[in-house]
Amino acid sequence: MNDSARIPSGSQTVGPYFRIGLEYLLDRTPKLAPRVPGTIEIRGQVLDRDKVPVPDAMLEFWSPATVEGGVSNNGEPSGFPAGFRRVATGEDGKYTLVIERPAPVRFNNELMQAPHFMVLVFARGLMRHLLSRVYLGGEKVIEADPVLRGIAATRRATLIAQPEESRADLHSWNVVLQGADETVFFAW
Amino acid sequence: MTEPSMVELALPGTQPDYHYPAYRSSIARSPRMPLVLLPQTMTEHGGPVFGHGLIREYDSDLTAQHEGDPIGERILVHGRVLDEDGRPVRGALVEVWQANAAGRYKHKVDTHDAPLDPNFSGAGRMLTDDNGYYSFKTIKPGAYPWGNHYNAWRPAHIHFSLFGAGILSRLVTQMYFPGDPLQPLDPIFNGIPDEAARQRLVSRFDIDRSEPSYLLAFAWDLVLRGKNDTPFEERHR
Numbered sequence: 001m002n003d004s005a006r007i008p009s010g011s012q013t014v015g016p017y018f019r020i021g022l023e024y025l026l027d028r029t030p031k032l033a034p035r036v037p038g039t040i041e042i043r044g045q046v047l048d049r050d051k052v053p054v055p056d057a058m059l060e061f062w063s064p065a066t067v068e069g070g071v072s073n074n075g076e077p078s079g080f081p082a083g084f085r086r087v088a089t090g091e092d093g094k095y096t097l098v099i100e101r102p103a104p105v106r107f108n109n110e111l112m113q114a115p116h117f118m119v120l121v122f123a124r125g126l127m128r129h130l131l132s133r134v135y136l137g138g139e140k141v142i143e144a145d146p147v148l149r150g151i152a153a154t155r156r157a158t159l160i161a162q163p164e165e166s167r168a169d170l171h172s173w174n175v176v177l178q179g180a181d182e183t184v185f186f187a188w
Numbered sequence: 189m190t191e192p193s194m195v196e197l198a199l200p201g202t203q204p205d206y207h208y209p210a211y212r213s214s215i216a217r218s219p220r221m222p223l224v225l226l227p228q229t230m231t232e233h234g235g236p237v238f239g240h241g242l243i244r245e246y247d248s249d250l251t252a253q254h255e256g257d258p259i260g261e262r263i264l265v266h267g268r269v270l271d272e273d274g275r276p277v278r279g280a281l282v283e284v285w286q287a288n289a290a291g292r293y294k295h296k297v298d299t300h301d302a303p304l305d306p307n308f309s310g311a312g313r314m315l316t317d318d319n320g321y322y323s324f325k326t327i328k329p330g331a332y333p334w335g336n337h338y339n340a341w342r343p344a345h346i347h348f349s350l351f352g353a354g355i356l357s358r359l360v361t362q363m364y365f366p367g368d369p370l371q372p373l374d375p376i377f378n379g380i381p382d383e384a385a386r387q388r389l390v391s392r393f394d395i396d397r398s399e400p401s402y403l404l405a406f407a408w409d410l411v412l413r414g415k416n417d418t419p420f421e422e423r424h425r
Contacts, residue, residue, distance in 0.1 A: 005272060005273060005274065006270055006271075006272055006273075006274050006411040007199055007202050007272075007385065007388075007411060008198065008202070008203075008272060008359070008411050008412060008413045009359060009361055009388060009389065009410045009411050009412070010202060010203055010204065010361060010380040010382075010385045010386065010388065010389055011203055011204060011359060011360060011361055011380075012204075012347075012360065012361045012362040012376055012377075012379070012380075012389070013211075013213075013360075013362075013376060014347070014349070014360050015347060015362075016295075016297055016298075017285065017287075017293040017295045017297070017298060017347075018285065018347070018349075019295060020285040020293060020294060020295055020309070020310055020311050021283050021284060021285025021286075021310075021311040021312075021313075021347060021349065022283060022285070022349060024311065024313070025242075028242055048216045048217050049215075049216040049217070050216060052216070054217065056297075060358075062231070062234075062235065062236060062355050063231065064230050064231055064233075064234035064235075065230070078239070078241050078242070079238055079239030079240055079241030079242030079243070080238070080239070080241070080242060081236035081237050081238060081239075083236065084236035105229065105230045105231055106229070106230050107192065107227070107229055108190050108191060108192055108229075109190060113229060113231070116231070118231050118232065118355055120355070120358060122360060123217060124213050124217075125211070125213030125214045125215075125216070125217035125218065126206065126214070126217060126218065127204035127205070127206060127208060127211065127214060127218075127376070127379045128203055128204050128206065129358065129360060130206075130219065131226065133231075146227070147226070147227060147229070150224075150227075151224055155221075177216075177217045177218065177219060178216060178217065178218060178219055178220055182219055182220065182221045183219075184221075184224055185219050185221075185223055185224070186195065186223060186224050186225070186226035187195070187197055187223035187224065187225055187226065188195050188196075188197065188198070188226070188356060
């Protein structure tokens with residue numbers, strides 16, 4: 001640490017009223033059409049310990065690579081970055097997002113990671129946001145991904161979105177905040 | 189083969205625990221399984237970069253978003269966004285929201301029996317400049333009751349959401365006002381174990397930036413995770 005070293009500011013909950021300040025971004029998000037090549041749709045629900053839907057959760061999805069081998073194109077005229085989406089849950093705890101399909105991302109100089117998003121979970125009751133990941137491509141991605149392989153076999157499935165049989169671009173993924181089937185969250 | 193290092197953990201006590209029973213909503217919503225260490229890969233190093241196209245006129249003046257003036261004490265809130273090395277974080281997206289002067293949010297789930305102000309929405313946003321500086325004009329929010337425990341009141345606060353360089357610098361927090369007797373009674377404020385870390389969430393009254401016969405100023409600096417080692421993309425203006 002040098003003389004000017006500083007400690008990061010403490011986190012506080014997003015609270016129940018975040019829509020006032022954060023929902024504007026939904027209106028300023030470039031609209032992607034679902035069911036077209038290069039985009040995917042993820043649908044799911046955020047649940048608490050008692051499997052009660054969480055109607056006031058916000059999820060942010062991030063991928064640094066949304067085109068094969070490339071890096072997200074930031075700085076569009078809209079000011080809105082590619083590879084990023086913010087969604088809020090409805091009364092039923094459900095969310096939907098349509099986003100550019102993520103590409104494999106480098107792990108180190110030898111290995112690649114399977115396509116995934118980092119997911120940030122915010123809600124009333126969460127003093128600090130949670131970090132998770134969601135992978136696309138079904139169970140077969142486990143062998144292909146060094147991060148998933150490092151997670152206990154019994155819990156890996158919580159990070160894998162399930163593709164719909166009828167529509168290859170549609171995936172479902174729930175976030176379980178607590179319980180036996182709790183989603184894997186990362187330390188930070 | 190080089191293994192990526194793991195995502196660094198926060199200094200003990202400087203960040204709240206997820207499970208904090210004094211804050212009742214945390215009980216059924218906080219994870220109880222051990223958190224898993226995450227390698228720091230391209231995903232964790234990168235992050236979304238927001239441009240000026242996102243910001244509209246009056247986004248940083250919460251007193252000028254309607255026909256008339258909002259009721260309450262007019263204030264300027266300003267400060268710098270810095271990284272862990274004390275360097276300015278440029279182009280950071282800062283989003284703010286708050287209750288009105290009466291302690292009421294313009295939100296359908298807020299049922300507090302205090303008046304809404306037709307001239308106040310309570311939301312703003314801005315990008316930090318090349319010195320990491322932000323500022324916005326607003327009115328001072330009121331304290332308000334909540335259902336956490338008997339006679340529970342939130343101290344006056346403004347919600348802040350920030351994106352710095354890299355997704356791991358993401359921060360959502362609340363700014364408090366100096367001299368508020370509700371702070372030591374508030375489980376959300378107290379959720380940060382370290383006293384010094386808690387006090388860093390309290391803004392400083394700033395007479396030098398207060399304007400005669402017009403407004404009072406409060407200064408508040410924020411520190412985001414990261415040491416400017418994250419590659420920046422050229423920001424479009």
